[in-house]
Amino acid sequence: MTGALRPYRAIVSARFRMLLQYRAAAIAGLWTQLVFGLALIMIYQALYRSSPAAVQPMAFAQLASYVWLGQALLAMLPWNVDADVRDMVRSGAIAYELARPVDLYGLWYSRAVAQRTAPTVLRAAPMVVFAGVVLPLLGAADWRLAPPPSLAAGAGFVTALAAALALSCAISVLINISLIWTLGSDGIVVLFTTAVALLSGLMVPLPLFPGWAQAALGWLPFAGVFDLPFRIYAGDLAAGDLAIVLARQLGWTVALIALGRWLLGRGIRRVVVQGG
Amino acid sequence: MPQIVVEQLVKTYQIAERTPGLWGAVRGVVRRRHRAVRALDGVSFAIERGELVGYIGPNGAGKSTTVKALSGILVPDSGRCEVAGRVPWRQRVAHVAEIGVVFGQRTQLWWDLPVIESFELLRDIYRVAPAPYARRRDQMIELLALAPLLDVPVRQLSLGQRMRCDLAAALLHAPEILFLDEPTIGLDAVSKLAVRDFVKQLNRDDGVTVILTTHDMDDIEALCTRVMVIAGGKILSDGPLEALRARVTRERWLTIDLVDAGAAIDDPHATEIRRDGHRVCLAFDPQVVAPAELIRRITGRHAIRDLFVENPPIETIVARLYAAHGEAAGGAA
Numbered sequence: 001m002t003g004a005l006r007p008y009r010a011i012v013s014a015r016f017r018m019l020l021q022y023r024a025a026a027i028a029g030l031w032t033q034l035v036f037g038l039a040l041i042m043i044y045q046a047l048y049r050s051s052p053a054a055v056q057p058m059a060f061a062q063l064a065s066y067v068w069l070g071q072a073l074l075a076m077l078p079w080n081v082d083a084d085v086r087d088m089v090r091s092g093a094i095a096y097e098l099a100r101p102v103d104l105y106g107l108w109y110s111r112a113v114a115q116r117t118a119p120t121v122l123r124a125a126p127m128v129v130f131a132g133v134v135l136p137l138l139g140a141a142d143w144r145l146a147p148p149p150s151l152a153a154g155a156g157f158v159t160a161l162a163a164a165l166a167l168s169c170a171i172s173v174l175i176n177i178s179l180i181w182t183l184g185s186d187g188i189v190v191l192f193t194t195a196v197a198l199l200s201g202l203m204v205p206l207p208l209f210p211g212w213a214q215a216a217l218g219w220l221p222f223a224g225v226f227d228l229p230f231r232i233y234a235g236d237l238a239a240g241d242l243a244i245v246l247a248r249q250l251g252w253t254v255a256l257i258a259l260g261r262w263l264l265g266r267g268i269r270r271v272v273v274q275g276g
Numbered sequence: 277m278p279q280i281v282v283e284q285l286v287k288t289y290q291i292a293e294r295t296p297g298l299w300g301a302v303r304g305v306v307r308r309r310h311r312a313v314r315a316l317d318g319v320s321f322a323i324e325r326g327e328l329v330g331y332i333g334p335n336g337a338g339k340s341t342t343v344k345a346l347s348g349i350l351v352p353d354s355g356r357c358e359v360a361g362r363v364p365w366r367q368r369v370a371h372v373a374e375i376g377v378v379f380g381q382r383t384q385l386w387w388d389l390p391v392i393e394s395f396e397l398l399r400d401i402y403r404v405a406p407a408p409y410a411r412r413r414d415q416m417i418e419l420l421a422l423a424p425l426l427d428v429p430v431r432q433l434s435l436g437q438r439m440r441c442d443l444a445a446a447l448l449h450a451p452e453i454l455f456l457d458e459p460t461i462g463l464d465a466v467s468k469l470a471v472r473d474f475v476k477q478l479n480r481d482d483g484v485t486v487i488l489t490t491h492d493m494d495d496i497e498a499l500c501t502r503v504m505v506i507a508g509g510k511i512l513s514d515g516p517l518e519a520l521r522a523r524v525t526r527e528r529w530l531t532i533d534l535v536d537a538g539a540a541i542d543d544p545h546a547t548e549i550r551r552d553g554h555r556v557c558l559a560f561d562p563q564v565v566a567p568a569e570l571i572r573r574i575t576g577r578h579a580i581r582d583l584f585v586e587n588p589p590i591e592t593i594v595a596r597l598y599a600a601h602g603e604a605a606g607g608a609a
Contacts, residue, residue, distance in 0.1 A: 003403065010400030018388045093382045098349040100401055101373035269351065 007102045008110040015114030026122035029074070033123070034130060037071040040203075041143050057207040061146055062234035068145035069230045070202045072127035075119035076164070077200055077225060078171035079193045082108075082115055085176045089183065094268075104268065105261045108176060112169035152239035153232060159242065160229035163249040168225045170256035171196075177260055180267035201227035207236065221256060224249035278322035279453065279485055280346065285355035287316040287341055287509075315341040316352065317509035323487070325452075328479045330500035330517075331489045334598050338509045339489040343455050346487070347377050359453065373402060376446035380458035383442055385430040391441050392426040395448060402449035409448065416444035420474060436467025443474060447484075454478070456488045460495055472498045493590035505594065507601045517590070524593045524600075529586050530558045530570060535579035546570060554581070559588075 041064055048060050058066075085108065088094040097104055131145035148154040175192060182188050197203050199222035206217050206227040217223055228245045231237040237245065290310045315338045323329055333339050344350035345357060348364030348371045357364060364371045378384075385394040399409045417423055420440040425433060433441065439459060446454065456475065460468045476499055478484050490496065496503055496517065503520055505513040513520050530546065537554045545565035550557040560570055567585050574580070 006403055007401040010397050014386065014389065014393065014397045018386070021388065091382070093379075095344060095349050096377075096379065096382060096384050098368065099347055099372050099377045099384075101369045101403075102401060103369065 007100075008106050011107060011110040012113045015111055016118045019114055019118030020122065022119070023122065026119060029119075030123055030126055033071040033074055033127065037068055037127075037131065038143070040067050044208075045143075058205070058231075058234065058236045061142065062236050063205060063208075064143050065146050065234045066201070066205045066230045066236075068127070068131035069233060070226055072124045072131070072145075073120055073161075073226070074202070075123055076116050076168055077196060077202060078116070078168045078175060079196050080175075081179060081189050082111055082172070082176050085111070086179050089179045098268070105173070105257075105264050108173050108264070109169055109257070109260075112172040112176070113165070116165060116168050116172060146234075148233050149235040150239065153235050156239040156242040157229055157233035160232050160245050160249065163246050163253070164225050164229050167221060167249050167253045167256070170253050170260060171221060171225070173260045174256060174263070177263050177267055180264075180270060196222055196225075199223070200225050201230065205230075207231070221252040224252055279325040279360055280321075280323040280487075281356070281358045282322070282342075282346070283320050283356040285316050285319040285342070285345060285352050285357055286314070287338075287345065287350065287352045289313045289315055314509050316345070316355075318355070319506065319509065319511055321504060321511060321514060323485060325485055326479070326483045327502060328475070328486045328500055329488065330496040330503040331487055331506065332491070332493075332496065332503060332594060333489075333506035337506045339506060340457060342506070343377075343457050343487070343489060347375060347455055348372055373449065374451055374453070376449070376451035376454040378439075378442050378446045378454070378456050378459055380439065380456070380461040383430060383438055384445055385438070385441055387431050388429060390427045390429055391422070391433075394430065394441075394445060398445055398448050404449050408450065412448055412450055413444075416447060419477065420444055420470070436463050436470070439463060439467065439471060440474075443471065447478070451484070453485045454487075456486060456490075458490055459488070460490060460492050468492070468494070475499060493594065497590055505597060507598055512597060512601055520597075521587060521590070521593050524597050525588065526561050526563055527559050527588055528562055528567065529588055530560060530567070530574075530583065531586070532556050532558070532574065532578075532583040533581040535581060539578050541574065541578065543570065543573060546574075 044063055044067070045060065048056060048063075085094075088097065097107060100107070128145060131143075132147070135141070135144040148157060175189060178188055178192075199217060199220055201223065206214060206223060209217060217227075224245070228237065228249065232239065232242060232245060289312070291313050292310055315336075317338075319338065319342060331339055331342070341350065345352050346359060346364055348368040351365045359371065360374065362371045362374075384398075385391065386397065389397070395413060399413075404412075417426070420443060422440060422444060425437055425441060428437075430438065430441070443459070454475075459475070460471055463471065472495060475486060475488070479486050479499075486499075488495065488499065501516060503513070503515070503517050504511055505520065513523060529549070532541075532555070534554050534556060541548060541556060541558065543558070546558040546560045548556060549559050558570075560567075571583065571585075575583075
């Protein structure tokens, strides 16, 4: 088993190390996200102050934690394409990917794992320090990222986050595969980015949506990437709900991997023609 | 049994066509017209273990398509292809583990990684055991003089340095067959010689079968005992370089340096094809007039400083072959 996985592990590790080099981008992104996180929290605070507590779907402290987790883990969201894959599709160098003795979907999934983890590692720690430690020191303790209410919630969050990563990578590969049909143009990806930001809970936590929308959003795959793990962390979902959350996340992961494999198989026949 | 067998290979591409202009673009959204381009039109050949074969043809002739089919990257429409007993596209993963491929216009190294890290990544991707890897790596480093380059990120390499590293990268898993797609494109003279020497040595010492596509006829003359010429998806010629030459033209060239630059050379059996100051180049057919006889006649009439007889360069031969094929194809259509 370890032998069979050796190429994929090597690719994840090499891409991961390479992406860790983009520290300047991470610092720039961090600043944007700090401002964004603060702005979101101030808006929701104003909203909460002007509405009766009875209609508030979750406590403000839970909401603040939810928002900060979204900002800290932004890079884990499947919101962008792999620039290397885009260049390969455009130039036809994708043929080289087929000249390697590995499964192409596995190769692209490995790339996605690195793409979703390396920038997250760079950004999450400083973000958590700011939102969890610095904010209370500055006297804004009600805006802070609070620790999970229980050990069970914390452990549940870590488990659900691992499943979220698997799901996010499956979606990321699908976005990359779409480049084969759009020939590397980002038009569709921009649409997709907006949709993911909204449907995952990054912009508006999903519990704040009206009931009918929540029912629909809950069954889309995007809730599994951010919303469900965050709500376990904040205690909005009980740790006992973990099994259901994991089932939804992994169900979508399996389905989207199957879809991706099928699409890639069809797409690759087109793309090999590029550059005759 | 030849190592590579290709029989009646056919591959047709559907190229989307769009009428020019705005109206064409609008119509293209609704209905695309497709034009079929036959990239391979019944290609057949067989290559024995240890051969070094040049594969040439004009742009769009089907060279890359053939190489892609042989490397399992592309599925042909019909025909048979077996490489070392494997059907490349049916057993792609098993197949590509046993071959090496270099596309001159691209790199298979990781742009941002130091060269040695790319090598280690390829070691893992090809599942090479540590001992054979170390042996092969050291051999490549020595033969291609890579030692000073190993810690340099690939994006900082010159094209010639990169190509040397790419050759090593394609050979770390010790393949028996190597496909080189324009390996000398864009290289300076020194780098070209280094690449040629290395390929020659690899073929001679390790018995690696090499198929080399190129536009550089010096590559062919320096390396290949056998040349296949493809144009319009068909093999036009397959055999030793000299046979190709003999097939296309018997012509030889006589170049003379005249004392008097203005002198007109008038000989019934020689045609002036180029004149550059004192230097005149004449074409003649040795079966019509013996070289010695022609030289005697010309030196009898003109004062001459120097002269030499040569074969037309292979570029000229190939250009004539392509042109003849173009006329034949044009006439048929």
